[in-house]
Amino acid sequence: MTTAFIEQSASGAAAPRAAARPASGKPIGTAGVGVRFESLAKRYNDLYAVDGVNLDVAPGEFLSILGPSGSGKTTVLMLIAGFVSPSSGRLLLGDQDISRIPPHKRDIGVVFQNYALFPHLDVRRNVAFPLEVRKVAKDEIARRVAWALERVHMSQYADRRVSQLSGGQQQRVALARAIVFEPRALLMDEPLAALDRNLRVDMQHEIRSLQRSLGQTVIYVTHDQEEALNLSDRVAVMDHGRLQQVDTPKNLYLRPANPFVAGFFGEANLFRGNAEAAAFVTESGARLPLARSARGKAVLCVRPEMIVFGDKQKEGFPSLEGTVVETRFQGSILRISLRTPLGPIMAVRHINTTDDAPPEGTRLTFGWDPELGHLMVQE
């Protein structure tokens, strides 16, 4: 079933409507519209939960809002869904200002963290709910519910009670319920947090391919970096109520905008100091080569896997020395902690040889390709 679904979605990406067309009647499923935040802020007393957020989500884009707890991402979610009103700024859905529209008139499908399925209704009636409250004709409801359940592979569970479903199945029903009324956008609040790891990866695939085949705009709120990177076209990183960076997963990793983002995605060796044209001078006085010249107070970010040792060093790499403090095998990689004049350095090496780990106390020379070092100039 899963395999078939992936094949289908692969073709669905090219012709999104074809897969969505049911046997008879009008095609179901609308593409999403864009969502625009204009200096959106939410203040509680004097505390800004969300502070001056500007963001454009393109129609059909999968955008994750990622941040630690307390970063303001939940408030953003509540602002979009309409359960919180902005203190200032505007929120546009398509070209309409929805800042003061009550939630039930927004036409945004929301998938909640705990699924929030109605326990007194069976699966079919749960999915039919948004259509029933919109007074859609009975046969049309039946057609759309069948379509939505089929999209999430839950057709055979239509008559089950919610309490009889597993977590993953409840998740699918919640998804079907959120797409069945052809919302303008889909909003998801950590929808996979309660699932075990393997199921989570499966569901990520399904959500992504469903979104592609529908052409739906998805705003996905999560605190899980891996999930955000896996799923999204772009990720908006939040901290302290502010947007830190909005970018593609690759750029977030390779070109983080500031030390917070750098530290949030994987490990980073961060050097504080000043960029002085072609060289970066650390606070401890070491001069490190830069690929592009820059000036001013800055932080240089070097990812652990970019560090190379000894004879793998090339012309133009910085040449530094350090002492191995600790080595650790972590599956396919070896992590090496070094003590250096620049401070502690973390390096990882893929285990593709039978080399032994360098024992503690070994002195190693190391460096990196300046092209791969990322300089974050601070204004």
Place this chain on the structure above:
Amino acid sequence: MGNATSISHSITDTPGGADWETQRRRVTVTLLVVPIAMMALLFLVPLGYLVWLSLGGPSGPNVNSYRQLAAPVYLNLAYYTLQLAFIVTVACAVIAYPLAYLLANIESAVSRLMIVGLVISLWLSVLARTYSWIIILQRNGVVNDLLQQAGITSKPLPLVYNETGVYIGMIHILLPYMGMTLYPTLRAIDGSLVRSALSLGASPWTTFRRVYFPLSLSGLVSGSILVFTMAIGFFVTPAILGGGRVNTIVMAIQNQVQVLVDLPLAAATSVVLLLVSLLILVVYERIAGVERIFGKGRQ
């Protein structure tokens, strides 16, 4: 696409419509209008009228009725009522505690039957149950028959139409309230605390005294307050089973209305009782929260 979005709400319907909080508040107020009006009209107005009447009513504000209440006969009556309620409360607590312990900790047929029995008791007619005790306790009733057959007594004991009957009947009717308040509290006590106390070398008695009992205290207190309040205001059971030999403050009120026809005095007595019960209600809310009545409303 145009036809497919036809089922959606039209956003432009409500330009600048109320946001979630405003809308929610508006609905809440709408929901509360009818019940609050009902309570105002049918609860606050009668009681307010009672207060007004107790203060002299049309003949201007005075405390004459309250002065009458200071007479020894009413003070004795108040004292007797409190004493009766206190003894009934203590008896219910003492009887119900082991019972609730049994229900909460020992899985057996008697526990299951007892839970059903307690719940059903709350559903049964107070009048009917009180009447049953007359049949059971009267001179030629079951209990006296048994006692005589067993040779414990040669002539029937006076078990009803006196204080004994009142105590038996009141304890019988109020015990389930105590039980149903205590049971969930005891049930919620974490068994691992008891186990760890025992494993640390405490004797069962010490464990009960130092660990289990303090944890159960909140249920015991809220159950006692509930039973005490109900006992103070109880009319049916003492009136029937006391056979006129037991007089409480509520029976005095009835007497003031129907025999003495002194409404200001009845009003003043009622107001004093009202204040006492409201005070207890506030204390109860502070200690336990009113939702705990019947052990419901707790997560």
Place this chain on the structure above:
Amino acid sequence: MSEYLLGANGRRLLIAYGWLLILFIIVPALVLVPVSIGKDDSFVIIPHELSLRWYQTLFTDTRWRNALILSLKLAVFASVLATVAGVLAAIGVSRAAPQLAKALRLLFIAPMIVPLMVIGVGFYVLYARLRLLGGFVPLGAAHAVLVLPFVMLPVSARLYSMDQRLEWAAASLGAGPYQTIIRVVLPQLKPAILAGFAFAFIFSFDEVVVAQFLSGPQMETLPRRMWEGIQMGGLDKTITAVTTVQLILAVVAMLFITTWQWRPKARPAPARDKADRP
């Protein structure tokens, strides 16, 4: 559930104590049943000759029958009114700001705590002045306030344990505030509403203190009739027939409600995640 503090003997003793208390709690509730089917006037627990003549009296004797019908009408009127108001109150209070909710909760619970005699006298003096004594609707309204807490309490408890996100989910799916209450909140409150209604009905059906003040000479409710009979020595065995009918009503109502509440849980347990992944 296991017990650590008592030895085996202690546990046995406690179970024996439990059985003894069952006698004390249940027997008085049941003792009138066999009495009521005894043919003669005597109040013996094991009747010599069986007969339904006391039930016949209850349903044919004009005074008893009228009292029965009046009490049924009164209980329906009061409990329907109390259920509507109590459910609205419970939902409203659950949504109000914490301080206001606390105050309102005390107000709505108060009729249960304030002694019936006090409320009865309050209504009596007010109704006497307004010339409402002896009226069906005024008495029914008074009863409605008395039994409102019985609806309010279980419904509030149910609301309290309900997931607030269901309300958000309903709104996000397009349901307006009243649609949400009707389609999402009320269906989940059904068992609690039913329990509250039944409790309110039974309390009103049994209430004598307020009724004797407000019903005037011409309106005799069933409990008032019973009260009078009991005051006269309780020799009219029709009373035992009434109490038996009450007992049966209460037990049937309770069984109905408990089985109804348990119904969903009787279904098979949810399947594990991996087993039935599509």
